[in-house]
Amino acid sequence: MGDAQYPISIRTINSLPHDAKQRIYRMLVPPELLTRFGINPILWRGSGHTVELYAPPDSSSVNLSINNPADAHDAYFTLELKDNATNGIDLNLILLNDPTAEKFGIDYDAEGKATEWGTMTRNLAEEERAMRAGLAPAQVRAGLGMSREVFHQLDVFLAFCSRQAISLEPLTYASAWIFEKRGFAYVRGHKLMDDIHREFQPGGKLHAALDNSTPLRQPDAWRTVRGRAWAIQDGILEAIGERWRDLRMIKVIGKHAGVETFPGAVY
Amino acid sequence: MRDTFILTRAAELNSLPAFGDFIKRTCAELGIPQETSFALQLACDEAAMNVIQHGYAGMNPGSLMLELRPQPNQIVMVISDFGHPFEPVEPAAPDVNALLQDQPTTGFGLYLIYQTMDDVQYYSDEQGNHLVLTKRLS
Numbered sequence: 001m002g003d004a005q006y007p008i009s010i011r012t013i014n015s016l017p018h019d020a021k022q023r024i025y026r027m028l029v030p031p032e033l034l035t036r037f038g039i040n041p042i043l044w045r046g047s048g049h050t051v052e053l054y055a056p057p058d059s060s061s062v063n064l065s066i067n068n069p070a071d072a073h074d075a076y077f078t079l080e081l082k083d084n085a086t087n088g089i090d091l092n093l094i095l096l097n098d099p100t101a102e103k104f105g106i107d108y109d110a111e112g113k114a115t116e117w118g119t120m121t122r123n124l125a126e127e128e129r130a131m132r133a134g135l136a137p138a139q140v141r142a143g144l145g146m147s148r149e150v151f152h153q154l155d156v157f158l159a160f161c162s163r164q165a166i167s168l169e170p171l172t173y174a175s176a177w178i179f180e181k182r183g184f185a186y187v188r189g190h191k192l193m194d195d196i197h198r199e200f201q202p203g204g205k206l207h208a209a210l211d212n213s214t215p216l217r218q219p220d221a222w223r224t225v226r227g228r229a230w231a232i233q234d235g236i237l238e239a240i241g242e243r244w245r246d247l248r249m250i251k252v253i254g255k256h257a258g259v260e261t262f263p264g265a266v267y
Numbered sequence: 268m269r270d271t272f273i274l275t276r277a278a279e280l281n282s283l284p285a286f287g288d289f290i291k292r293t294c295a296e297l298g299i300p301q302e303t304s305f306a307l308q309l310a311c312d313e314a315a316m317n318v319i320q321h322g323y324a325g326m327n328p329g330s331l332m333l334e335l336r337p338q339p340n341q342i343v344m345v346i347s348d349f350g351h352p353f354e355p356v357e358p359a360a361p362d363v364n365a366l367l368q369d370q371p372t373t374g375f376g377l378y379l380i381y382q383t384m385d386d387v388q389y390y391s392d393e394q395g396n397h398l399v400l401t402k403r404l405s
Binding site for chain 2: 086088164190246256257
């Protein structure tokens with residue numbers, strides 16, 4: 001693997017024989033998650049669940065997932081890491097859903113096309129149903145409540161790889177808020193998050209745009225992370241001449257940045 | 268005693284008072300002399316201004332992280348950002364005449380940093396860009 005003081009890339013790990021890379025990538029799956037669903041931590045199988053590893057040689061990304069036993073195409077845990085252009089590692093995707101909770105079809109539109117979790121196209125009826133059930137945008141099911149454990153395992157893995165930081169692009173306002181709580185700071189978009197908070201206060205432009213004109217713009221949505229996130233999903237940032245795009249966050253391993261752009265937030 | 272005190276805010280002008288207050292409160296809590304506190308506040312203000320003006324130019328500003336690390340005979344202040352690297356090379360003394368005539372000058376902020384701090388180091392890595400300022404406590 002080379003000198004331990006130099007960062008190890010995903011591509012380097014992927015070039016190893018299957019058993020060797022599987023042993024390394026085991027670090028990324030929280031033991032609590034395996035225990036909860038009766039999955040053997042060595043075999044990565046149990047109780048109908050299987051941990052899938054996709055890390056082809058010559059690839060610079062790794063994808064770990066656990067599918068719902070009732071549907072092989074329905075992953076409730078997915079973690080995708082990728083080497084980035086600046087010699088760092090990006091967290092491309094993280095999914096943590098409770099497979100026993102009700103599913104909301106926000107991931108496919110009325111014509112059956114993938115919506116990319118509502119970022120490319122949208123399924124408005126299912127989004128409204130998900131919102132009323134207490135979910136945040138991009139969630140197909142209620143969360144597993146294990147993001148703390150997953151990020152702990154990520155820290156362990158990145159320290160093993162002699163990495164100092166990990167970057168990501170938050171898909172939604174709610175996910176950015178969660179990443180703040182997990183210690184992330186902003187490479188881009190900290191000011192936008194501050195602007196959003198300020199404009200959602202009474203008297204602000206976003207507060208005024210919560211006019212009930214669509215089901216996702218409830219007048220009291222400014223009070224909660226999820227309420228704001230649904231209004232942003234609905235395009236409310238146009239009221240301040242912005243869009244939800246180009247935000248980028250970074251977590252320095254072992255350090256909590258202490259960012260709180262929605263002080264005293266209610267989720 | 269805690270070994271690090273951290274405050275992270277958006278890299279924008281509105282954040283400058285928060286950084287100043289943070290240094291003032293932390294120094295008071297640590298029993299650091301007021302003159303050292305003033306020097307740190309001044310250097311932080313100038314360094315943060317550089318990040319705001321240059322580091323995040325052309326993008327929606329990201330974070331600016333201020334760390335204070337008290338040590339037995341000195342205090343280390345680290346100002347980190349994730350924008351464009353901007354190495355603050357020690358400038359020549361500014362043109363006083365231009366300052367007196369309220370004309371645009373460059374490098375005055377950096378000059379102040381170098382005058383008020385005992386050591387100035389800069390580096391960029393995977394964790395961002397870091398200005399490490401040291402002030403002796405004697």
